Amino acid sequence: MNSTPTLSLGPATTDRSARLRAALARRTEWRGLALLAVVVVATLSFEPLVFTAYPVTLGRVALIGLVALGLTAVILMGELDLSVASTLAVAGVVMASIPNVALGIVVALCAGLLIGLVNAFFVVKVGINSFIATLGMLFVLRGLAFVLSGEKPVRMADIEAGIAFGAPIIGPITPRVLIFVLVFIGLQIFVTKVRAGREFYAVGGNRQAARDAGIPVSRRLVTGFMLSGFVAALAGVINTMERTAADPTAGSTVLLASIAAAIIGGVALTGGRGSIVGTLVGALSLGIIEVGLTLSGVQVDVQQIFIGGVLLLAVITDPASFRAVVGNARSFLSGRRGETPA
Amino acid sequence: MILRTRGTLAATGLLVATGMLLAGCGSGAASDGSDGYTVYALLPQGNDQPYGTTYLPPMQEAAAKAGIKLTITNSQYDADKQASECEVAVAARPDLIILWPAVADTVRPCLEAAKAADIPVTVTNSDVIPADKSLIKAYSGPDTYGQGAASAEIMCELADGKPTGILMVNGLTGNTTAINRRQGFLDTIQKNCPNVTVLAEQPGNWNKDTSQTVTSEMLTSVGAAKVQGIYAADDTMVAGAIDALKAQGIDPKPLLITSIGNTKLGNPLIKSGELDGTIFQSSSWDGQNAVVVAEKVLKGESVDENLFMPSVKVTAANADSPEVAPEW
Known part of the structure; x- marks a missing residue:
């Protein structure tokens, strides 16, 4: 857990507290964690039902967080995958169109991998900026979802299988939450323990340096986009199973929520900084806030104000931007103080 | 280093302030309406659409008149978000759920969950599919x-x-x-x-x-x-x-x-x-009658399977009449 590689070098000091502070400063999740603590305490005080009905809250966290976990792999390399929500919709439609559930799941997940490969092709081989390439794919795949589904929801052939899938399996935990946890563990191990995963940070931190160091940058990018596509397709499969039907418009609120979860968790959009744990923390915060505010009867418009506020707070409390803000404020104040007559 | 400590302090302060704001807002919203019925209305739109904008006020007005504490959600036509909101609603154990399906084919699990928790469901605006009709109490909306x-x-x-x-x-x-x-x-x-x-x-x-x-x-x-x-x-x-x-x-x-x-x-x-x-x-008829039907179900009064909005004809003869003034 505490071996997230970063490019920054800790200060050479033997002082224990300083070392600890340096270690803490290297971590990118502390703001997310502090925010999560505040959210948990606040929610406990006004809507404890969020925690007594924790399977529901965990379900919401898994809904927001699963796609975000896959997306984090891409963001760590300084790229973006805007096609995740459309991938989710296409995978769902593909799955529901195939009468055999098991075969449907396999084909849908393969479709996700293929979409990731196509995204990577445009970014790596053609050299298009990932924002633009995946924006194009966002539209292409959304259109494809409509064409494949005949512009209407596709009902699963085996509705009972879907309803059974939505039921808890371990205590009150549903398969959705379990899969979310497994994906989290898998990705966390991948980016911290596996060499290919650790190299994601180098690719995102300084691509030229990574290339000079002999890291196969293109191959890492392909892996990242395929991971993102696969996880998005997995989310599509889970949604379709739970809903017993695939909706070609599915995922309309997924993209921005996943990016928000990653940012709140301290993942830098510029790449090289952040962690899978951070995204989990971000998804937890978002999920708890959403469920808490919904239970309190706060309208969705007001909820959006809160989420936007939390997002901005997470960004401005970033040590770098915060130092800049404090520095500006200090020079502004000292400038003013200088102006006042003695 | 001093700067960093100050920064940390300031950041913590900001976070705490947010927490207090969150708590304040939440408790304010949660404390009103302790008596009467609690109802969750799971809608796919709200003030973000012309129809929803004119649908909501009559709905809220009717709820206030009937002494119903109404919690309204807006899934923005995302069926998965609505399903999650349905889980939240079921967990909150309201007296009734009003459902406007974002995607009618996907609401079966929500209806099953409400049934398992013994929460009656009425449907507004867009009906469920015929196979799911047995899981709802009534439908009100356009015919x-x-x-x-x-x-x-x-x-x-x-x-x-x-x-x-x-x-x-x-x-x-x-x-x-x-x-x-x-x-x-x-x-x-x-x-x-x-x-x-x-x-x-x-x-x-x-x-x-x-x-x-x-x-x-x-x-x-x-x-x-x-x-x-x-x-x-x-x-x-x-x-x-x-x-x-x-x-x-x-x-x-x-x-x-x-x-x-x-x-x-x-x-x-x-x-x-x-x-x-x-x-x-009429979007206002739609919003108002969603609550009217819900109230009848709550009071144990008998309701018809469908309460249809009257299909009023509008031609050059009555286009200016205030009764058919366009709403959305």
Whole structure:
């Protein structure tokens, strides 16, 4: 857990507290964690039902967080995958169109991998900026979802299988939450323990340096986009199973929520900084806030104000931007103080 | 280092302030209305859509009058978000859930969960699929079949027994509203005025541009001279169809044109004489009666399976009447 590689070098000091502070400063999740603590305490005080009905809250966290976990792999390399929500919709439609559930799941997940490969092709081989390439794919795949589904929801052939899938399996935990946890563990191990995963940070931190160091940058990018596509397709499969039907418009609120979860968790959009744990923390915060505010009867418009506020707070409390803000404020104040007559 | 400590302190302060704000807001919202019924309304739209904007105030007003504490969610037509909101609602154990399905095919698990928790569900605006009807207490909202039939009645009156060839622009293929409106229209002309014949029909996908394109194509393929009328399944599409006529140099006024909606787009077309008749769909009726039906279920009163919105015909004769003032 505490071996997230970063490019920054800790200060050479033997002082224990300083070392600890340096270690803490290297971590990118502390703001997310502090925010999560505040959210948990606040929610406990006004809507404890969020925690007594924790399977529901965990379900919401898994809904927001699963796609975000896959997306984090891409963001760590300084790229973006805007096609995740459309991938989710296409995978769902593909799955529901195939009468055999098991075969449907396999084909849908393969479709996700293929979409990731196509995204990577445009970014790596053609050299298009990932924002633009995946924006194009966002539209292409959304259109494809409509064409494949005949512009209407596709009902699963085996509705009972879907309803059974939505039921808890371990205590009150549903398969959705379990899969979310497994994906989290898998990705966390991948980016911290596996060499290919650790190299994601180098690719995102300084691509030229990574290339000079002999890291196969293109191959890492392909892996990242395929991971993102696969996880998005997995989310599509889970949604379709739970809903017993695939909706070609599915995922309309997924993209921005996943990016928000990653940012709140301290993942830098510029790449090289952040962690899978951070995204989990971000998804937890978002999920708890959403469920808490919904239970309190706060309208969705007001909820959006809160989420936007939390997002901005997470960004401005970033040590770098915060130092800049404090520095500006200090020079502004000292400038003013200088102006006042003695 | 001092700067960093200060920064950390300031950041912590900011976070704590947010927490207090969150707590304050939450407790304020949670404390009101401890007596009376609690009801969750799971809607797919709210103030982000014209229909929702005029649907919500009458709904909230009716709830306040009935002493119902209403918690409204807006899933923005994301079926997965609505499903999650349904789980939240079931966990909160309200006395009743009002559901406006974001996607009707996907609400079965939500209805099953509510049933397992013994929470009655009423449906507003868009009905569930027939297979799920047994899981709900009642439906209130537009009678989509009846709207098609009413639009056909206007067409029959206008045709007045003369042989009339018309074009038909339908809603999105596969959509329940589109299917019902089409069927209502076709059944009624067959029964009341077999002199009206449908020369061609195409889906306009509830979209003005699509409607304009398909109308244009139909005019060309059947021959514009043979077309004496047009029926479109809503006001948005009829506006597109009228544009298609104008683009081909055909004056829409002598043609018999009907649709459904009486929206802020359709009502002026009636007044200008380009559209001959439309059917009023009242968003305020819809919002208000969602609560009226819920209240009856809560009080254990008997309710009909369906409470249909009256399909009021709007023509040049009553287009200015305040009773059919367009709402959205």
